[in-house]
Amino acid sequence: xxxxxVAALNREIHAAYLEELTPAERSALMSWTGFSATFAAVxxxxxxxxxxxxxxxxxxxxxxHLHHYLxxxxxxxxxxxxxxxxxxxxxxxxxxxxxxxxxxxxxVDEFALLLDLKDVYWAKQGRLSVDVGVGGIAVGGTVLAAxxxxxxxxxxxxxxxxxx
Numbered sequence: 133x134x135x136x137x138v139a140a141l142n143r144e145i146h147a148a149y150l151e152e153l154t155p156a157e158r159s160a161l162m163s164w165t166g167f168s169a170t171f172a173a174v175x176x177x178x179x180x181x182x183x184x185x186x187x188x189x190x191x192x193x194x195x196x197h198l199h200h201y202l203x204x205x206x207x208x209x210x211x212x213x214x215x216x217x218x219x220x221x222x223x224x225x226x227x228x229x230x231x232x233x234x235x236x237x238x239x240v241d242e243f244a245l246l247l248d249l250k251d252v253y254w255a256k257q258g259r260l261s262v263d264v265g266v267g268g269i270a271v272g273g274t275v276l277a278a279x280x281x282x283x284x285x286x287x288x289x290x291x292x293x294x295x296x
Contacts, residue, residue, distance in 0.1 A: 144288065145281065148284040161274075162230045163233035164276075168274045204239035207235025237266075244258035
């Protein structure tokens with residue numbers, strides 16, 4: 133696509149986001165997007181660390197490995213603080229929804245470790261269920277939350293083609 137076409141599509145997506153989605157739907161979309169992107173990124177980073185390729189390394193405090201669910205708990209706790217103490221405008225801020233989805237992905241990615249209190253992240257029982265289950269939920273939730281925008285884009289497709 134040429135740059136003017138990309139810019140026009142970006143404007144159309146942004147307009148559809150604001151016009152077609154209620155504040156609650158926008159929050160749901162941002163949460164699912166944050167969850168999906170974070171889950172995918174964390175999986176890629178952990179595979180990179182395990183294979184010894186790339187710039188990433190485990191984070192430790194002394195000899196204690198700091199699992200990424202800790203950062204997720206901190207993020208979800210921060211979102212909880214905004215929910216309890218924030219104004220309605222702050223609660224509906226896209227950054228809060230994004231923080232919630234991101235934090236939740238960091239926690240869920242290590243759910244097997246939290247469930248058994250054993251580091252089974254790379255074991256078959258710890259990885260397969262998380263990969264399939266959460267991956268399906270992430271993709272499905274993102275699609276469901278984005279349906280109003282996708283419907284509008286499909287409806288406006290003929291007019292976009294005429295404007296080129």
